[in-house]
Amino acid sequence: MDDRTFVLWRGQQRINFNEDDLTAERISAVFRVERSGLYLQDDFSRVARFPNSMGNFETTMWRDRTSLEVKGTDLATADTAHALPSPQDFGITASSSSTGVHDPQSNRIQSANRNPLSLQTSSAARPSRPSGEIRRKVFLAEFDPETMTPIPTATAYLKLKPEQCAVEDVAKITKEYLNVEEDLILMDTNGFEITDNPGTRGSEFWGKGAMKVYACKEVEYERVKQKRAKTASRQVKGKRGHPVDRPSLAEYINANLILDKLDEIEEFIQRNTKCCKRLHDLDNALVATFKCTICLNVMPPNGIEFAGCCDRLVACVECADEWHQSSSSCPHCRNEDGRSKRKRLRGFESLVNLIQN
Numbered sequence: 001m002d003d004r005t006f007v008l009w010r011g012q013q014r015i016n017f018n019e020d021d022l023t024a025e026r027i028s029a030v031f032r033v034e035r036s037g038l039y040l041q042d043d044f045s046r047v048a049r050f051p052n053s054m055g056n057f058e059t060t061m062w063r064d065r066t067s068l069e070v071k072g073t074d075l076a077t078a079d080t081a082h083a084l085p086s087p088q089d090f091g092i093t094a095s096s097s098s099t100g101v102h103d104p105q106s107n108r109i110q111s112a113n114r115n116p117l118s119l120q121t122s123s124a125a126r127p128s129r130p131s132g133e134i135r136r137k138v139f140l141a142e143f144d145p146e147t148m149t150p151i152p153t154a155t156a157y158l159k160l161k162p163e164q165c166a167v168e169d170v171a172k173i174t175k176e177y178l179n180v181e182e183d184l185i186l187m188d189t190n191g192f193e194i195t196d197n198p199g200t201r202g203s204e205f206w207g208k209g210a211m212k213v214y215a216c217k218e219v220e221y222e223r224v225k226q227k228r229a230k231t232a233s234r235q236v237k238g239k240r241g242h243p244v245d246r247p248s249l250a251e252y253i254n255a256n257l258i259l260d261k262l263d264e265i266e267e268f269i270q271r272n273t274k275c276c277k278r279l280h281d282l283d284n285a286l287v288a289t290f291k292c293t294i295c296l297n298v299m300p301p302n303g304i305e306f307a308g309c310c311d312r313l314v315a316c317v318e319c320a321d322e323w324h325q326s327s328s329s330c331p332h333c334r335n336e337d338g339r340s341k342r343k344r345l346r347g348f349e350s351l352v353n354l355i356q357n
Contacts, residue, residue, distance in 0.1 A: 004063075005064065014179070022059060044067075139156075140184075165203050171183070180217070182218060191214070294331055298356055304316070305343075308342070
């Protein structure tokens with residue numbers, strides 16, 4: 001079985017790691033992070049995991065293709081991370097007496113020298129979000145086999161421009177973010193497809209913070225869609241004027257299990273039908289091969305006539321003897337030397353008995 005892979009990311013950098021390569025030393029070298037404080041955080045559960053004493057990460061709690069954020073201190077800033085800033089870094093100065101006499105008030109920061117704008121440190125000077133940009137989380141999901149509801153397995157953190165706020169564009173960006181080869185279908189919390197229409201286009205729809213968006217592989221969604229259609233078609237409808245009692249969760253789950261078994265039986269019947277048809281065609285071919293040209297019945301197992309002139313089984317021995325009493329030609333191809341080139345074959349008893357039965 002192939003090794004599992006995990007999607008590690010930090011900032012704009014995203015790299016796929018095999019399970020064997022998930023070590024602190026390798027991750028530190030690739031993402032330029034201090035090894036001492038390195039840890040990984042699951043995008044979905046937000047649970048942090050540190051390497052063991054050997055420098056390896058335990059992966060038993062992660063699924064294949066889990067998205068993990070690399071946390072830690074950058075190597076470029078590791079040396080200066082613990083340096084304390086000076087007052088001048090904040091644009092603050094302290095006044096002193098020109099007479100050289102110590103004044104207790106001189107150690108106080110003068111309000112006139114304070115600059116509110118200069119109190120912003122370099123770490124707070126982050127680039128502003130582009131105008132109109134939408135932040136959207138999309139959960140890659142699999143379907144629960146019993147309830148047919150989506151179960152998240154990974155998370156995509158998207159930055160959408162106003163012109164990208166459409167179903168097709170969001171699905172494409174999610175596919176690229178999660179590095180998935182198959183096409184994706186976007187769904188709501190109940191696992192139903194979000195279709196492209198005027199209501200699902202624009203920042204107003206995709207900017208709803210309380211709305212959860214899921215994505216699944218197109219093949220998987222079509223399978224669940226067909227399963228739902230079969231479930232709906234087999235539901236018992238109540239009489240007109242009488243309400244239909246909704247089934248309980250246990251009854252709903254049992255019904256789905258029964259439908260799965262019915263699908264298996266249907267597939268089994270289809271395979272057997274194809275097999276029976278092939279056997280029927282084989283039986284017809286054997287009957288045609290051992291069919292007597294004269295009496296049109298299956299040749300007896302102890303008397304099969306072979307014609308050397310046309311190289312085929314032609315008739316029963318009794319029918320051939322009666323034929324050649326009045327004619328020397330072959331009963332099949334009418335060759336004049338048919339009587340001299342006739343042969344009697346043996347050894348087909350079991351096969352002929354099987355055909356006759």
